Amino acid sequence: MSAFTNAMRQLELAATIAPLDPATLERLRHPQRIVDVQFPVKMDNGSTKFFHGYRVQWNNDRGPYKGGLRFHAQVEMDEVKALAFWMTIKCAVVGIPFGGGKGGVTVNPKELSKGELERLMRAFTRSIADVIGPDKDIPAPDVNTNPPLMDILADEYGKIIGHAEPAVVTGKSIAHGGSEGRGTATGQGGYYVFDVYREKSGFDPESGSIVVQGFGNAGQVIAKLFHHHGYRVIAVSDSQGGIHDERGLDIPALIKHKESTGRVSGFFGAREINQEELLTLPCGVLVPSALENQLTGEIAPRVQAQMILELANGPTTPEADAYFAKHGTIVIPDVLANAGGVATSFLEWQQNKTGEHWSEKEVFARMEPLIREAAKAVIHTAEKYGATQREAAFVLAIERIAEVARS
Ligand code: NAD
Numbered sequence: 001m002s003a004f005t006n007a008m009r010q011l012e013l014a015a016t017i018a019p020l021d022p023a024t025l026e027r028l029r030h031p032q033r034i035v036d037v038q039f040p041v042k043m044d045n046g047s048t049k050f051f052h053g054y055r056v057q058w059n060n061d062r063g064p065y066k067g068g069l070r071f072h073a074q075v076e077m078d079e080v081k082a083l084a085f086w087m088t089i090k091c092a093v094v095g096i097p098f099g100g101g102k103g104g105v106t107v108n109p110k111e112l113s114k115g116e117l118e119r120l121m122r123a124f125t126r127s128i129a130d131v132i133g134p135d136k137d138i139p140a141p142d143v144n145t146n147p148p149l150m151d152i153l154a155d156e157y158g159k160i161i162g163h164a165e166p167a168v169v170t171g172k173s174i175a176h177g178g179s180e181g182r183g184t185a186t187g188q189g190g191y192y193v194f195d196v197y198r199e200k201s202g203f204d205p206e207s208g209s210i211v212v213q214g215f216g217n218a219g220q221v222i223a224k225l226f227h228h229h230g231y232r233v234i235a236v237s238d239s240q241g242g243i244h245d246e247r248g249l250d251i252p253a254l255i256k257h258k259e260s261t262g263r264v265s266g267f268f269g270a271r272e273i274n275q276e277e278l279l280t281l282p283c284g285v286l287v288p289s290a291l292e293n294q295l296t297g298e299i300a301p302r303v304q305a306q307m308i309l310e311l312a313n314g315p316t317t318p319e320a321d322a323y324f325a326k327h328g329t330i331v332i333p334d335v336l337a338n339a340g341g342v343a344t345s346f347l348e349w350q351q352n353k354t355g356e357h358w359s360e361k362e363v364f365a366r367m368e369p370l371i372r373e374a375a376k377a378v379i380h381t382a383e384k385y386g387a388t389q390r391e392a393a394f395v396l397a398i399e400r401i402a403e404v405a406r407s
Contacts, residue, residue, distance in 0.1 A: 001293070002078040002079070003078065003082035003083070003292050003293070003314050004078040005078075006314060007081075007082040007086060007314070008029065010390065011025070011028060011029065011394065013318070013391060014395050014398060017387045017392075020398050020399065021398075023402075023405065024402040027405060028058075028085070031056050031057060031058045031059075031085075032057050032059060033131070034054065034055070034057070034077075035055040035057070036054050037053050037054070037124075037128060038052055038053075039051055039124060039126070040123065041119050041120045041123050042119060044113050044115060051105055051106065051120060051124070052075075052105070053103070053106070053124045053127065053128065054075070054080065054103050054104065055101060055102075055128050055137070055139075056077075056080050056101060056102050056103060057099075057101045057131070057137055058085050058088045058099065058102075059088040059099045059100055061404050061405045062092055062099055062404055063096075063098040063099055064098055064133075064136050064137055064138050065084075065098070065101030065136070065137035066087060066101060066138050066140070066342060066345065066346075067083065067101040067139070067140065067142075068103075068139065068141055068142025068145070069102075069104050069145050069153075070102075070104035070105075070142040070145060071105050071107050071108075071143070071145055072104060072107070072108075073107065073108040075104060075105075079292070081102075086313060086314070086334065087099075087100030088100025088397075088401070089397040089398075090335040090339050090342055090397075091342060092401050093336055093374050093378065093393050093396055093400075094343050094374045095370060095373065095374060095400070096343060098138070098346065101137055102142070104143075104145075105124055109144050117149070118152055121152040125153045126156065126160065129157060129160045129161075132157070133157075133165075134165055134353070138167070138349060139153065139168075139169050139170075140169065140170045140171040141171040146171075147173040147176075147178055150169045150171045150176075150178075151172050151173055153168070154166050154168055154172060154176060154177070155176075167349050167352035167353050170182070170348040171345065177348070177351070179344055179347055179348035179351060180357075181360040181363040182344050182348060185340045185341050185363075186218045186340050186341035187217070187218050187219075187220070187221025187224075187225060187311070188225065188367070189337075189338065189339055189344075189367060190222050190311050190337050190340060191226070191229075192367075192368050192372055192375070193332060193336055193337050193339075193340075193372075193374075193375045194285065194307075194309050195372075196379070197307065197330065197332055201307070201330065203284065203285075203307065208283075208284025208285060208306070209232045209234045209246075209248070209282075209284050210223070210226045210231050210232065210234065210284060211233075211234060211235045211278060211279075211285070211286045211287065211305065212226075212233060212235070212236045212237075213236075213237050213278055213288045213290050213294060214237070214238065214289035214290025214312060215236050215264050216238070216290075218289045218311045220251075220255055220258070222287055222289065222311060223236055223251045223287075224251050224252065227250075227251035231248075232246075232247070232248030233249050234247075234281065234283060235278050235281055236249065236278075237278045237290075238258070238264050240263045240265055241264070241265045241274065242264065242272070242273045242275060242278040243270035243271065243272060243273065244270060244271045244272075244273045244281065245269060245270040249270060253267075254267055275294075279294065279299060279302075279303060280299065281304065282305075283305050283306075284305070284306050285306070285307045285308070286303065286307070286309070287308075287309045288308070288312045288315035289311040290315070291312060291315065292312065292313065292314040293315070293317055294316075295316040295317065296319065296320055297322075297323060299320070300319070300324060301323060303320075303329065305329065306329065306330070307329070307331075308324065308329060308331045310331065310334040310337045311338045312334065312338070313334050313338065316331060321390060324388075325388045330389065332389055333389055333390035336378050339371060340367060340371055343367045343371060344363060347367060378392050381393075381395055
């Protein structure tokens with residue numbers, strides 16, 4: 001089941017929950033534009049190589065398209081379309097004035113030198129310069145792209161239009177107009193969302209243990225926050241395996257261990273477990289923070305978490321969703337749970353537009369109410385329609401898009 005098929009099933013399901021505008025639904029079933037480009041890059045050995053890049057612009061009814069750029073050898077257009085669609089829903093759920101997009105280049109960046117990668121980023125920027133812009137489409141980092149590459153995009157775009165325009169892209173380095181706090185925003189936002197649900201559901205921190213799948217940017221930050229707030233993080237995993245300690249893992253020490261060895265396995269005092277064991281451990285909150293399609297219909301009946309906080313995009317299939325809904329497991333959907341990242345990108349864009357630079361404290365003081373309000377609005381919509389949290393998030397987003405949709 002592709003991520004795109006899942007995304008479209010989620011849309012159709014939302015349409016059965018509430019009386020949504022048929023024209024808006026039809027509009028959201030297709031991208032507004034797919035830009036497909038081929039461009040030359042001068043390689044270090046003097047040869048010229050052609051690369052293939054793309055940008056999916058799903059919907060801009062609420063504002064400029066917004067979404068990451070990934071550099072990956074196997075570009076799956078279906079996956080990119082799903083991610084562009086989810087960005088549209090996510091920006092509407094969190095109430096920021098952006099639409100949704102996603103894009104990238106078919107390349108294994110590890111095979112390129114630093115200079116080749118820079119020339120590739122510049123050439124790609126030139127080939128999509130017509131369709132991006134601070135009020136048109138604002139890219140950001142995604143898989144295998146990072147702040148230095150976003151700085152290059154902004155620099156090349158500035159050369160094309162004849163003046164600096166940092167608001168054309170977010171996720172830049174601080175020196176080039178990036179925002180304080182962007183690096184930890186997704187995990188931080190996920191924690192604020194969890195906190196709203198905790199208050200609402202009476203989730204007991206004493207009894208609630210935490211399991212985190214994926215120990216990268218998002219997974220490490222949320223594990224650290226749970227640990228900091230006194231929760232027992234009993235298991236984590238990365239692509240090479242998982243570890244479990246029912247007494248609770250020392251997360252700051254585990255981050256150091258991961259930095260020095262490149263993996264979570266081998267952490268002192270913890271039991272080695274596999275991915276499946278990790279996902280099916282009894283726990284308060286399971287936090288998928290790695291890949292799509294991890295919680296399937298097959299594994300769902302063995303999942304023992306009370307609550308699932310989706311920091312990853314698309315970790316739960318519709319079959320698993322249906323199982324969890326029937327058995328009372330609360331699934332806090334990705335379009336809400338990981339929206340702290342894009343909310344902070346919006347704040348970076350605002351800072352660039354006004355020429356200001358806010359402290360991390362100021363950034364989070366603005367991000368927190370956006371996220372908490374979004375979580376409360378989703379809960380309210382779920383109660384109103386007797387829907388799951390995901391259905392409610394989609395209904396809320398589609399209602400908001402319908403309010404401003406142009407005909
Ligand atoms: P990352 O590359 O920093 O980390 C991913 C982690 O997942 C790594 O630790 C990797 O080893 C692990 N992993 C990979 N395959 C695995 C497997 N089969 N089982 C267990 N772990 C595995 O990526 P990230 O930025 O933390 O993103 C993680 C997820 O969160 C993605 O779905 C991403 O789309 C989503 N997300 C991230 C952000 C952000 O700002 N970083 C924002 C929104 C959504």
